Amino acid sequence: MAVSDRELAELTHLKTPQKLDPFKGVKKLPLEEYFTSGHRTCQGCESALVMKLMVKAAGPRTIVLGSTGCMYVANTTYYSTPWVVPWMHTQLGSSGSAALGASAAVRALIRKKKIKDEPINIIAFCGDGGGADMGVSGISATLTHPEYNCLILMYDNESYANTDIQLSGSTPYGAHTTFSPPGTKKRIMHHRWKKNFAAMMAAGHPTCRFVSTVCMSYPVLAMNAVRRALSIGGPTFIHSLDPCPKGWDYDPMLSHELGEIAVETGIWPLWQVEDGKLALIGKTRDIADNRFKRRPVRDYLLKQGRFAHFTDDDIDYFQAKVDETWKKWVVPGVIPIAKEVDNDAPPV
Amino acid sequence: MAEAIATPPAREAATEKTSLITGSEAIAIACQLADVDVITAYPIRPYDTVMQYVSKLVANGEMDCEYIVAEGEHSQFEVVKHACACGARVFTGSSGVGWMYAMEALTVTPALRIPVVAMVGNRALDDPGAFGVEHNDALAVRDLGWQLVWVDTAQEALDTALIAYRVAEDRRVFLPCAISCDGAFLTHSQGIVKVPDQAKVKQFLPAYDRGDLLLHPDNPITVAPQANEDWLMEIRRQTAAAMERSPQVIREAYASFEKIFGRSYGNPFFEEYMTDDADIVLVGMGTLSMPVKVTIRQLRAEGKKVGFVRMRWFRPFAAEELAKSLGRFKAVGVIDRDFSLGAPYSSGVLATEVRAAMYGAGAQQPVIGFIAGLGGREVTVPDVRRMSEIISAAAEGKRQPPTQWIGLRE
Numbered sequence: 001m002a003v004s005d006r007e008l009a010e011l012t013h014l015k016t017p018q019k020l021d022p023f024k025g026v027k028k029l030p031l032e033e034y035f036t037s038g039h040r041t042c043q044g045c046e047s048a049l050v051m052k053l054m055v056k057a058a059g060p061r062t063i064v065l066g067s068t069g070c071m072y073v074a075n076t077t078y079y080s081t082p083w084v085v086p087w088m089h090t091q092l093g094s095s096g097s098a099a100l101g102a103s104a105a106v107r108a109l110i111r112k113k114k115i116k117d118e119p120i121n122i123i124a125f126c127g128d129g130g131g132a133d134m135g136v137s138g139i140s141a142t143l144t145h146p147e148y149n150c151l152i153l154m155y156d157n158e159s160y161a162n163t164d165i166q167l168s169g170s171t172p173y174g175a176h177t178t179f180s181p182p183g184t185k186k187r188i189m190h191h192r193w194k195k196n197f198a199a200m201m202a203a204g205h206p207t208c209r210f211v212s213t214v215c216m217s218y219p220v221l222a223m224n225a226v227r228r229a230l231s232i233g234g235p236t237f238i239h240s241l242d243p244c245p246k247g248w249d250y251d252p253m254l255s256h257e258l259g260e261i262a263v264e265t266g267i268w269p270l271w272q273v274e275d276g277k278l279a280l281i282g283k284t285r286d287i288a289d290n291r292f293k294r295r296p297v298r299d300y301l302l303k304q305g306r307f308a309h310f311t312d313d314d315i316d317y318f319q320a321k322v323d324e325t326w327k328k329w330v331v332p333g334v335i336p337i338a339k340e341v342d343n344d345a346p347p348v
Numbered sequence: 349m350a351e352a353i354a355t356p357p358a359r360e361a362a363t364e365k366t367s368l369i370t371g372s373e374a375i376a377i378a379c380q381l382a383d384v385d386v387i388t389a390y391p392i393r394p395y396d397t398v399m400q401y402v403s404k405l406v407a408n409g410e411m412d413c414e415y416i417v418a419e420g421e422h423s424q425f426e427v428v429k430h431a432c433a434c435g436a437r438v439f440t441g442s443s444g445v446g447w448m449y450a451m452e453a454l455t456v457t458p459a460l461r462i463p464v465v466a467m468v469g470n471r472a473l474d475d476p477g478a479f480g481v482e483h484n485d486a487l488a489v490r491d492l493g494w495q496l497v498w499v500d501t502a503q504e505a506l507d508t509a510l511i512a513y514r515v516a517e518d519r520r521v522f523l524p525c526a527i528s529c530d531g532a533f534l535t536h537s538q539g540i541v542k543v544p545d546q547a548k549v550k551q552f553l554p555a556y557d558r559g560d561l562l563l564h565p566d567n568p569i570t571v572a573p574q575a576n577e578d579w580l581m582e583i584r585r586q587t588a589a590a591m592e593r594s595p596q597v598i599r600e601a602y603a604s605f606e607k608i609f610g611r612s613y614g615n616p617f618f619e620e621y622m623t624d625d626a627d628i629v630l631v632g633m634g635t636l637s638m639p640v641k642v643t644i645r646q647l648r649a650e651g652k653k654v655g656f657v658r659m660r661w662f663r664p665f666a667a668e669e670l671a672k673s674l675g676r677f678k679a680v681g682v683i684d685r686d687f688s689l690g691a692p693y694s695s696g697v698l699a700t701e702v703r704a705a706m707y708g709a710g711a712q713q714p715v716i717g718f719i720a721g722l723g724g725r726e727v728t729v730p731d732v733r734r735m736s737e738i739i740s741a742a743a744e745g746k747r748q749p750p751t752q753w754i755g756l757r758e
């Protein structure tokens with residue numbers, strides 16, 4: 001299913017796609033920053049950390065295209081840009097086409113000898129609203145083009161944060177957002193379960209060589225996912241879960257810890273699919289191999305104001321749904337298809 | 349023409365070839381000649397014929413570009429926008445609701461000063477479903493900084509596409525340009541076209557140089573940061589200034605085109621037909637020039653002095669020049685192949701603009717608006733006669749309704 005390296009090299013016309021070896025631990029990270037001062041995100045904003053470490057992993061020969069959202073509006077103000085690498089705003093649902101367009105330009109201009117032949121990283125990022133809702137069509141299309149080297153990174157703060165925290169297709173069940181406030185008649189206004197977006201991208205695009213989930217509470221893993229995504233060739237996708245103090249309503253000092261708990265409760269499994277092979281990563285792997293017992297989701301939910309209206313029943317329901325992902329899914333935590341249907345009654 | 353002497357006719361014949369091709373094919377060939385780097389396609393009639401020709405050129409190795417079939421028009425226009433920001437010469441296009449589906453991308457492209465060149469195969473905005481020509485699609489972006497030009501023949505389509513690259517990519521302008529071709533009447537109709545020689549095209553069209561606006565690791569700029577009320581107005585003013593510089597760049601491009609290819613279009617902004625001694629004129633855009641010109645020749649034989657002005661460039665709008673020209677006639681009729689519901693006097697878009705241009709220049713003549721040929725309905729000789737009669741009556745001082753629908757079933 002995967003394209004061979006030789007075929008890919010022919011397709012890409014870049015004899016060697018960028019070779020970015022994995023970082024060997026926090027102490028081995030380069031000191032250079034390509035996302036620096038000038039941004040105005042909230043204290044404790046994990047998405048801003050994603051930006052910083054994403055370009056740190058990519059290095060200076062990178063073009064970044066950023067969709068509308070907090071990482072644009074709060075991040076990139078005229079006259080005080082934090083970006084050291086070239087950066088361009090792209091429309092809310094355009095991360096896929098931005099990556100494709102920039103990559104196509106670089107490919108054509110190199111082939112036609114209009115610019116120097118060198119590997120240039122193309123990264124387009126989007127939020128969960130711009131990506132998993134509005135941008136699906138464009139992202140999906142881009143992931144079907146094996147000849148264009150690019151990474152689409154979706155930073156998922158689980159709401160339309162920039163527009164004052166509205167629910168998106170990635171907002172967890174029951175969360176309080178400004179479009180789903182708990183009321184006197186209806187406690188739960190948001191009944192939809194969060195989209196399983198990274199798996200959707202991995203399962204739906206057989207020639208896409210690398211899809212991964214990450215969380216910046218595990219920064220080296222996340223940066224190495226970026227480096228792998230940029231080195232492997234063709235379009236790739238990374239989905240990052242980002243605690244957001246404003247949208248999730250918690251003390252900013254808990255950002256890092258909440259990311260860890262999301263993984264430890266099994267709510268946010270860390271995995272990657274490379275050339276069609278799935279690998280569970282870190283704590284997620286420990287959960288799957290029964291080396292680590294999943295923490296109750298209560299530990300996660302009760303730390304966040306957006307779930308403050310939850311009753312015990314709500315918490316139990318949430319727990320049961322998460323348990324399902326681990327006990328019934330054909331690939332636990334990843335592919336939401338059950339092996340068999342409950343109470344299956346064969347037709348008579 | 350004095351300049352044409354520099355290129356002897358014999359050499360001309362050896363390098364140029366003549367083909368019988370449609371308007372769409374003519375634009376595809378222009379893309380090949382212009383050595384376009386990135387092209388995006390998505391199917392919608394009638395513009396999509398251009399992409400059928402492009403894809404053949406690519407398949408046969410006659411054109412070296414990234415040819416991407418997008419999954420929708422929004423992506424189609426966003427892909428080329430980003431490619432163009434990274435220094436690629438780009439081409440795309442659409443029709444009708446496809447163009448409208450791309451509207452968000454269309455909106456930001458001029459503001460980013462990105463010289464995308466696009467073809468619009470003008471088409472009615474369904475619902476109700478219709479493939480035929482209407483100009484409302486391209487006109488929808490008239491306020492946003494797109495340069496809009498309407499062409500009439502396959503030859504003009506090819507030539508104008510080359511001119512469009514030269515103008516759009518001129519650093520003084522850096523604004524996108526859409527070439528409107530009437531659906532079916534031009535996109536699918538063949539005409540004899542002189543296909544220019546590649547070497548001359550190179551001479552006419554310099555390489556696209558994005559300069560210090562290039563998005564590349566060697567030039568680490570931040571494009572389109574959040575500006576808000578603090579700076580937005582100044583930035584809008586810069587875009588407006590670019591549009592104001594465009595007419596001069598257009599003039600230079602046509603002059604240079606004539607010099608290099610030996611083909612002159614006269615006034616770049618509008619074509620005048622039998623206006624020298626005319627009492628009254630009709631004004632319109634695109635292929636309706638055919639029935640209008642045929643009818644004018646009949647009317648002339650009957651001793652009626654009618655002329656025609658065919659607008660090419662709608663944006664920038666050559667208001668002063670047009671007002672000066674139209675000010676010579678006793679009455680003016682403007683044929684709109686579009687509608688602008690609720691507009692002043694219920695007129696179409698072009699009539700309202702012509703009135704603004706003329707009356708702003710102090711003209712007093714009656715300007716009557718006609719809505720005709722919507723959804724691809726033919727504008728017939730009797731239709732043109734009818735319009736001419738109405739304008740004649742207006743010229744004689746008989747009051748006429750300011751807007752009239754022509755060729756409409758009662």
Ligand SMILES: Cc1ncc(C[n+]2csc(CCOP(=O)(O)OP(=O)(O)O)c2C)c(N)n1
Binds near residue numbers: 168
């Ligand atoms: C086409 C369009 N619709 C709506 C908006 C308004 N808008 C601006 S930012 C934003 C939120 C985007 O949410 P997300 O992608 O999750 O990014 P976040 O703000 O959470 O970082 C919205 C809806 C827009 N800019 N463009």
Ligand code: SF4
Binds near residue numbers: 161
């Ligand atoms: S609202 Fe959330 S995502 Fe936006 S800047 Fe604040 S913490 Fe970051």
Ligand SMILES: [Mg+2]
Binds near residue numbers: 157
């Ligand atoms: Mg979000």
